[in-house]
Amino acid sequence: MNHVRRSVRVAVLGGGLAGLAAATKLNASGLDVTVYEARNRVGGRVWSVDMAEGGAPPCVVERGAEFILTGYSTTQRLLDLTGLSLIDTGMSYYVRELADTSDITTNDVVSAGREAFNIARTFNSPPSAEDVLRRLNRNDQLVDALRARIEISAAVASSEVSAETLKHIASFEPLPSWRIEGGNQRLPNALADRLDEPIRYGDFVHAVRETSRGLVVESKTGNTRFDAVVVALPLALVRDPSSLDMPLPDWKISALEHVLQGDAAKLHLPLQSVPKTSAVMSVRDRFWTWTALDASGAATPMLTSFMGSRNAIDLAAGSENDFSAWSVKAKDIRPDLDFEDSSAIVTVWRDDPLSRGAYAAYAPGASHDYSEVLERPVGNIFFAGEYADPEFTGLMEGALRSGERAADRVIHSVVNHDTRTVGAPS
Template identity: 30%
Template sequence: MKGRRETRTAVVVGAGLAGLTAATGLAARGIGVTVLEARDRVGGRTHGIEVAPGRWIDAGAAYLGDRHTELLALLGELGLKTTPTAMLGASRFALGAARGGEPTTRDGRFPPLNAVALGDLFELLDELTTTVRPEAPWLTPGAERLDTLTAAEWAEQHLTHPDARLFFPLFLGEMMAADPAAVSVLHLAFYLRSGGGLRYLNAFEGGAQQDRITGGAHLVCERLADRLGARVRLGEPVRAVHQDADGVTALTAHGSYRADVAVLALPPVLADAIEHRPGLPLRRAGERTARGCAVKASLVYPAPVWRDHGLSGWSVNARGPLLSTVDDTPPEGRPGVLTGFVTGAEAHRFAALDPAQQREAAARQAAQLFPMLPEPIGCHITDWVNEPYSQGCYAALLGPGDWLRHGPALTAPSGRVHWAGTETSTAYFGLMEGAIRSGHRVVAEILARG
């Protein structure tokens, strides 16, 4: 634009996938960048845990599929490989436990519930999903009604069979770490559509959970940060962002950082918690925007002994804390790692326990599901519910009214402030792919400023 000063510097707030994608993209085009990260590590909602020397698991985001093209391209650029998600063997289901039954073993992943009732549930969800406009959910036909109703209220109105009512919150917990009472029907339908559809999101082979990143997803951010070197500053939570006619200043406890533009690669609630001067024309989150409800409990054993018994390590359970489990054993085959997902309302209950109680509850339930298990040699609890610089995981949960009020301004810059993060991507919202795409979008926006 004539008369507008060329953008030469940018300050990026947040060193997760979105922030580091934006920062490296800008740096590669000659723009000076500084990345400010509140934590003492990069990675955001990707986080690796070393369970044995040189053997890592994902305590945060983990899975990808063949449609995640930007992530796959980035892995190739960084020299990283993928490992197929191990799903060989039978599954365990403790769905009858709510009615006093014992866990059962079943081939495949389809639960031992009424097939007609679950088929009807999936058809209803498919109908919702296909009506959504993923690029602009607020323009979906009937959006006002869908954005007013919670998923729990929708289930109360449409699900009559007890098996469908039992399975629905477990499904939402697995797919989007959500309590049905916390999300609008519009957000539920959008999330499924954005991620590639119900069947793609829920699938391992040929789906969104087909592969893991060899060595851990955290390696992506670590290698991006290595390219930036000292331009990434850890332990610098940003308290305020002030704009004026000439630039923007990010303020932390340790100093101030001046630039032409800022990129805020943060979840909506955290973006709102920063003092903005002048104030934002519209807040990034609403009163009913909730944090993603997920805790990961990773139990470590000398070996994946469930495999010797023809089991995949996959389970689905009506009672918590572990509402599902998956085989997270490193590709080397040792040690054995069984990761339990604590999601939805159960995540809040579990997160309130002290660490010893959490470990005991997780190990006890794992032993009930897989009686052949020895005592675990390690247990790693990753509480995303109370993580102060993520405010939940997999992503923020948009409640009633959020899409209609905040959706139209989702990506619009606020003066010199640009927005990134998986919650700003209408493609693959909540996934690593969405975070990377948001970083690319922000680079294009800033370059277009001139």
């Protein structure tokens, strides 16, 4: 059977978590899998960097996706497969102290968030988060604190994002948060190492063409024919024909337009001493900061800050695209920390040409039901990404689940010659 299946050739476009999850499952099923990755590394927006110098102990920071949360069952299964382990960060992604609202407590925001979630459920179709905030019978300062929490976490303005995001925002329980020991990028690295064929690094794909003999992938290194293609690229690239030219019908284009790719940035500031774990948020400037445990059992001597939404990042960057003011503000709200006199590390995902933004969220009027259409194949072109998962939209777990579903569709439709028609939604 494997000999027959090996004759089926599948291209996976993108070596992020979605693409690698698809490739891993296809490879295990005996298919001939080729992964195209335009970067010189796998992981995409999962990007771990060791900041230690010389013989210093490892100090790994996550310049991209960081927290692994409760319910990440696919992540755990793949960690078990690759022999990797999680470490508890010692803090909770869900609970953040407020730095610049002395009259409002975290419990006030918790209460307002739960009320907003209940209000959102009264609408016939998902409204914007701002529509819900306007119905809150709370004082303006508290409403803005909740608005800040939404915009930071969704990486989109509250007026532009669906209130569906409140399903996650309203969860303020102090649940644990984890990272992968040694850096989250160890997972994509390990998955890539398990593939039979090496990743085609630095090979940018610019078109997928339908022909009488199958699909042709046109890349920097030439044209190659495949029986199926899994598109596992960031949302901005999938819906931009100048980046990736492929046959997308109107129903697919419409579905893609109901998803937003957020704007997010991360800031890392080295510390002189080992801190306690913490999580503190600035309402005014739409960012939060944290210190967390590493594999040693002590907190990494690094303050990490995350800023979400285009307007916040535009204001922080200024006319010179200089984020030094963000460093100052982060230090101002963390007088408890002893900062090194060294340069900050800033990562702005919209400036990265291979991602053009951060993770996804739904626009008003859209809901998680759109995930089925987002993933629905067009002929033998299949789709996977964190933007398409119904439960873990925008998250690492969502990317992995979507990738595995795309692999299942390839196996059922192409390998098993499923003759059911693939087309527009009924």
